[in-house]
Amino acid sequence: MTTQPSPLSPQSSVLTPQSSALSTQPSVLNPQPSDLSTQPSALSPPSSTLNPQTSDLSTQPSAPKPQPSVLSSSQSSVLKPQSSVLLTPHSLLITGGAGFIGSNFVHYWIKKYQEDRVVILDALTYAGNPANLEPVANHPQYRFVHGDIRDYDLVVNLLQEEKIDTIVHFAAESHVDRSIHGPDAFVDTNIIGTHTLLKAAKKVWLDRSSEELESSSIAQSSVLSPQSSLCRFHHVSTDEVYGSLGPDDPAFSETTAYAPNSPYAASKAGSDYLVRSYFKTYGLPMTISNCSNNYGPYQFPEKLIPLLILNCLAGESLPIYGDGLNIRDWLHVDDHCRGIDLVLKKGTVGQTYNIGGNCEKTNMEVVEAICRLMDELSPNKDSAPYSSLITHVKDRLGHDRRYAIDANLITSELGYAPTESFETGLRKTVEWYLANQDWCQNIMVGNYREWIEKNYEK
Numbered sequence: 031m032t033t034q035p036s037p038l039s040p041q042s043s044v045l046t047p048q049s050s051a052l053s054t055q056p057s058v059l060n061p062q063p064s065d066l067s068t069q070p071s072a073l074s075p076p077s078s079t080l081n082p083q084t085s086d087l088s089t090q091p092s093a094p095k096p097q098p099s100v101l102s103s104s105q106s107s108v109l110k111p112q113s114s115v116l117l118t119p120h121s122l123l124i125t126g127g128a129g130f131i132g133s134n135f136v137h138y139w140i141k142k143y144q145e146d147r148v149v150i151l152d153a154l155t156y157a158g159n160p161a162n163l164e165p166v167a168n169h170p171q172y173r174f175v176h177g178d179i180r181d182y183d184l185v186v187n188l189l190q191e192e193k194i195d196t197i198v199h200f201a202a203e204s205h206v207d208r209s210i211h212g213p214d215a216f217v218d219t220n221i222i223g224t225h226t227l228l229k230a231a232k233k234v235w236l237d238r239s240s241e242e243l244e245s246s247s248i249a250q251s252s253v254l255s256p257q258s259s260l261c262r263f264h265h266v267s268t269d270e271v272y273g274s275l276g277p278d279d280p281a282f283s284e285t286t287a288y289a290p291n292s293p294y295a296a297s298k299a300g301s302d303y304l305v306r307s308y309f310k311t312y313g314l315p316m317t318i319s320n321c322s323n324n325y326g327p328y329q330f331p332e333k334l335i336p337l338l339i340l341n342c343l344a345g346e347s348l349p350i351y352g353d354g355l356n357i358r359d360w361l362h363v364d365d366h367c368r369g370i371d372l373v374l375k376k377g378t379v380g381q382t383y384n385i386g387g388n389c390e391k392t393n394m395e396v397v398e399a400i401c402r403l404m405d406e407l408s409p410n411k412d413s414a415p416y417s418s419l420i421t422h423v424k425d426r427l428g429h430d431r432r433y434a435i436d437a438n439l440i441t442s443e444l445g446y447a448p449t450e451s452f453e454t455g456l457r458k459t460v461e462w463y464l465a466n467q468d469w470c471q472n473i474m475v476g477n478y479r480e481w482i483e484k485n486y487e488k
C-alpha cells in the first residue's frame with residue numbers, strides 16, 4: 031500500500047481537458063443531461079503510484095429490491111430512483127482494475143472514451159495482475175494506484191485530487207471456494223472495503239456540498255445536493271446473492287429475495303445492502319449491477335473456464351465438482367462491460383440491474399464445449415480427446431445447484447443485449463489463452479499449485 035506523500039503528478043496539477051468545461055449544474059429537482067461539476071477542492075498529498083509495466087513506484091500519473099422503506103414520505107419522495115438523471119462520466123475511479131473483469135473494463139473504457147480520466151485503485155492481491163493492464167498503461171489519461179479500498183484517507187485524497195465523479199467498484203475477494211476455506215478476507219474486503227469507499231464518496235461528494243450549500247436556498251429544498259446528479263457510485267455485484275434455484279424456478283429478477291449461501295455471496299449481499307442504504311439514507315447517487323458468471327481474457331485460472339483450458343494444455347485432469355450438473359448462466363466479460371456502461375450512462379439512480387447472458391449451461395456442457403474447441407485448436411499430441419481427462423471430484427460445500435438471470439429490466443429500459451453467444455465467446459476465449467501462454471505461466475506460480483491441490487482433492 032502506498033500512502034506516503036509524493037510530488038504531485040503532472041496530471042494532478044492541471045485540470046483534465048473536460049474539467050475546464052465546468053458549469054453550474056442543475057439539481058436533481060431539475061435533472062438534465064449535464065456536464066460534470068468538478069469544483070476545485072484542496073489538493074491533498076497524492077499517494078504514490080505504481081507503473082504496472084515496470085513494477086516501479088512512480089509518480090505518473092433496485093436498490094437491491096424494492097422493500098418497505100423506513101423513510102418518511104417526504105424523504106421517500108426525494109429518494110425514489112430517478113430515471114431522468116443522466117451521467118456523463120469524465121473522471122473514473124475503478125477499484126479492482128487489475129483483476130479479471132476490472133481490467134477488461136479498463137480496456138473497454140479507454141478504447142471507447144479516450145478523453146476520460148481513468149484512475150485504477152488495486153491492492154494487487156493474488157488475483158490482481160499489473161500485466162492485465164500493460165496494453166493500456168501508456169495511455170495519457172491512465173493512472174494506476176497501488177492501494178487498498180479500506181484505506182479511507184487514500185480514497186478521500188484520490189477522489190479530491192483526481193476530481194473523481196464516477197466510482198466503478200469491482201475490487202473484491204471473488205472466489206467462492208476461497209471464501210469457504212477462509213471467509214475473513216471476504217468480510218474485510220467486500221463489506222468493510224465497500225463501506226470505506228461509500229464513506230469516502232459521501233464525504234467528498236455530499237458532505238462538503240451540504241456544508242457549502244447550507245446557507246443557500248436550494249439546499250433547503252432537497253436532501254440530495256446538486257452534485258448528486260453529477261456523480262455516481264456503481265457497485266459491481268453478483269447473481270450469487272440470490273441463492274440457488276430449482277430446475278423449474280423462474281430466473282432471478284431484481285425483486286428476488288436475497289438468500290446468499292456461501293460466505294462470498296453473503297459478503298457481496300452485505301455490500302449491496304450498504305450501497306443501497308447510502309442512497310436511501312444520505313442520497314448518495316448509486317447503481318448496482320448483479321451479473322452472472324463471466325468468462326474471457328485475463329481471468330485467473332482458479333475459475334472454471336481458464337482452469338479447464340490450462341489443464342488441457344498441461345495434460346492434467348479436468349476436475350468437475352460432483353455430478354457436474356450444476357447450472358450457471360454464462361456471459362462474455364465484454365458484454366458485462368457493455369452492460370455497466372449502459373447503467374452508468376442511462377441507468378436510473380438508486381436502481382439495481384441484473385445482467386445476464388440468457389445462457390444456462392451445466393458444468394458438464396461447459397467442459398465438453400472446451401474439450402471440443404481444444405481438440406480442434408490445439409489437438410492432444412497422442413490424439414486422445416481432451417474429454418478423456420474429465421474427472422469428477424468431491425462436491426463443493428453448499429454448492430448452489432442453479433443460477434439463472436432475468437435481464438428484462440436492463441433490456442427493456444436500457445436496450446441491453448449481449449453480443450457474444452456462448453459459442454463465439456468461448457472460441458475467442460480459448461484462442462486468447464492459447465495465444466497468451468506466457469501470461470498464464472507467469473501467474474501459475476507460487477501458492478497457486480498448492481491451492482489447486484487443496485481445493486480439488488479427489
Ligand SMILES: NC(=O)c1ccc[n+]([C@@H]2O[C@H](COP(=O)([O-])OP(=O)(O)OC[C@H]3O[C@@H](n4cnc5c(N)ncnc54)[C@H](O)[C@@H]3O)[C@@H](O)[C@H]2O)c1
Nearest residue numbers: 126128129130131153154155157158178179201202204324
Ligand atoms: N467473475 C465473475 O464471474 C463475476 C460475476 C459477477 C460479479 N462479479 C464481481 O465482479 C467483481 C470483479 O470480479 P473479478 O472476477 O474480476 O475478481 P478478481 O478476483 O479477478 O479481481 C479482484 C481485484 O480486486 C483487487 N482487490 C482485492 N482486494 C482489494 C482491496 N482490499 N483493495 C483494492 N483492491 C483489491 C484484487 O487485487 C483484484 O485485482 C467482484 O466484485 C465480483 O464479486 C464477478
